[in-house]
Amino acid sequence: MDESNQMTSATSVYESLPAWAYSDTTYFRAEMEAVIRPSWQLLCHQNDLPNTGDYVTLDILNERIVAVRGKDGSIRTFHNVCRHRGSRLLEGSQGACGARIRCPYHAWTWDLEGTLVNVPYEKDFEAFDRREHGLATLPSEVFLGFIWVRLDGRSDAPGVADQFAPYLEEILPYRIDEMQPLGRVTLRPRPVNWKQIADNYVDALHIPVAHPGLSGLVGNTYGMEVKGDIHKMWGNVMETRKDSWSTRAYKRLLPEVSHLAADKQRHWVYYRLWPNVAFDIYPDQVDFMQFIPVSATETLIREVAYVLPDTRREMKAARYLNWRINREVNAEDTAIISRVQDGMASSSFTSGPLAKTEVCLLDSVRRIREALPQTMSRQKPS
Known part of the structure; x- marks a missing residue:
C-alpha cells in the first residue's frame, strides 16, 4: 500500500486546513457561528453619510444592517428590519430616506433615532x-472614521481600536478618518x-509566480507579520526589471504626499483584521475589502477605495493607475x-504543507482549529 494512504487523520501545526472545510455545508454553518458572527464587521465610512437621512446597508449571514445619519449628526446602526412583520426597510446598498424610515409593507414609521x-x-x-x-440596535464602534458592528450582539468583546492598537501609530498619519469614498461600494461574487x-x-509565496505586475511594483521587498x-504585509514601490507599463507610469507619476514621512512615500501596506476585513494602504489611497461568506462555496468581495481630496493631475493619474494595476x-x-477551490474537490487532496515563513496563514489555521477542533482531522466528520 502507498505510504501516503497510511497517514493518520491528525494534522500537524504546519499544515493547511482540510479540504472538506472549504466546501462542507454543515461545517460552514458552524464556522459562521464560531468565527464570523463574533467578529467586527465594517459597515461604512462616516463620510459615506454626509447628510441627514443618508444610509448604507450591509447584508451578511441573513442579517440586514443599516447605518443612518440622524438629525443631530450622529450615525446610528440598526437592524434593517421592520418590527411589525420583518420586512426589509431600506433598499439598495446606500441612499437617502429623508427624515423618516418608513416600512414599504404597512407604513410603520420610525425617526432617524430609531423611535417608532x-x-x-x-x-x-x-x-x-x-x-x-423601536428599531433594534446592535453594538457599534467608530474607528478610523469607519462604522463597525458586531453581529452576535456582545458588548464585552475587545473593540476594533484595541485590536488595531499594535499598529495605530503607523496608521494614523494616513488621515483615514478624513477620507472620502472614491466611487460606490462594489460587490464581486466569487464561486x-x-x-x-x-x-x-x-x-506571499505566490506573488512572484502569479502576479508579474504586482511583483514588478514591489520587487522582493515583501514582509509579513502577525500581531x-x-x-x-508590506512592500516598497521600487524599480525592478519586471515593470509593466502601468507600474512604470505609477512610479513615475505618483506625487509626494505632504502628510506622510519620507519612508512612506513609496510604501504599500496591507492590514487584515482577522477573519474577513482588510485594508490596502497606499500613499495615494486606501482600498477597503470585506470577504462576505454566502455559502460554503460562494463569497462576495465587498470593496471601495477612499482618498483625501487632491486636485493634482499627477495624483488623479496615479489613482487611475492604481486601479488598473489592482x-x-x-x-x-x-x-x-x-x-484551488476546484482542486480541493479531488479525492487525491486532503491538506497541504505550509512553510514556517507563512506566518499569516499559520495564524489563520491555528485560530480556526481552536474555534472548531473538528478541523484537526483530514477526514470529514461523519
Whole structure:
C-alpha cells in the first residue's frame, strides 16, 4: 500500500486546513457561528453619510444592517428590519430616506433615532406600546472614521481600536478618518469558499509566480507579520526589471504626499483584521475589502477605495493607475482561487504543507482549529 494512504487523520501545526472545510455545508454553518458572527464587521465610512437621512446597508449571514445619519449628526446602526412583520426597510446598498424610515409593507414609521413614530390602525393592536417597538440596535464602534458592528450582539468583546492598537501609530498619519469614498461600494461574487480569498491575500509565496505586475511594483521587498488580531504585509514601490507599463507610469507619476514621512512615500501596506476585513494602504489611497461568506462555496468581495481630496493631475493619474494595476491583480487572483477551490474537490487532496515563513496563514489555521477542533482531522466528520 502507498505510504501516503497510511497517514493518520491528525494534522500537524504546519499544515493547511482540510479540504472538506472549504466546501462542507454543515461545517460552514458552524464556522459562521464560531468565527464570523463574533467578529467586527465594517459597515461604512462616516463620510459615506454626509447628510441627514443618508444610509448604507450591509447584508451578511441573513442579517440586514443599516447605518443612518440622524438629525443631530450622529450615525446610528440598526437592524434593517421592520418590527411589525420583518420586512426589509431600506433598499439598495446606500441612499437617502429623508427624515423618516418608513416600512414599504404597512407604513410603520420610525425617526432617524430609531423611535417608532407612526403605526397605521394602531388602535387595533391590543395593549400596544410604541416604546417596545423601536428599531433594534446592535453594538457599534467608530474607528478610523469607519462604522463597525458586531453581529452576535456582545458588548464585552475587545473593540476594533484595541485590536488595531499594535499598529495605530503607523496608521494614523494616513488621515483615514478624513477620507472620502472614491466611487460606490462594489460587490464581486466569487464561486469559492471565503477562506480561499482571505488565505490568498496573505499568501506571499505566490506573488512572484502569479502576479508579474504586482511583483514588478514591489520587487522582493515583501514582509509579513502577525500581531494580535492583525495580519500585516508590506512592500516598497521600487524599480525592478519586471515593470509593466502601468507600474512604470505609477512610479513615475505618483506625487509626494505632504502628510506622510519620507519612508512612506513609496510604501504599500496591507492590514487584515482577522477573519474577513482588510485594508490596502497606499500613499495615494486606501482600498477597503470585506470577504462576505454566502455559502460554503460562494463569497462576495465587498470593496471601495477612499482618498483625501487632491486636485493634482499627477495624483488623479496615479489613482487611475492604481486601479488598473489592482484590476489586473484581481483577475489573476480570481483564476487562482477558482483553481484551488476546484482542486480541493479531488479525492487525491486532503491538506497541504505550509512553510514556517507563512506566518499569516499559520495564524489563520491555528485560530480556526481552536474555534472548531473538528478541523484537526483530514477526514470529514461523519
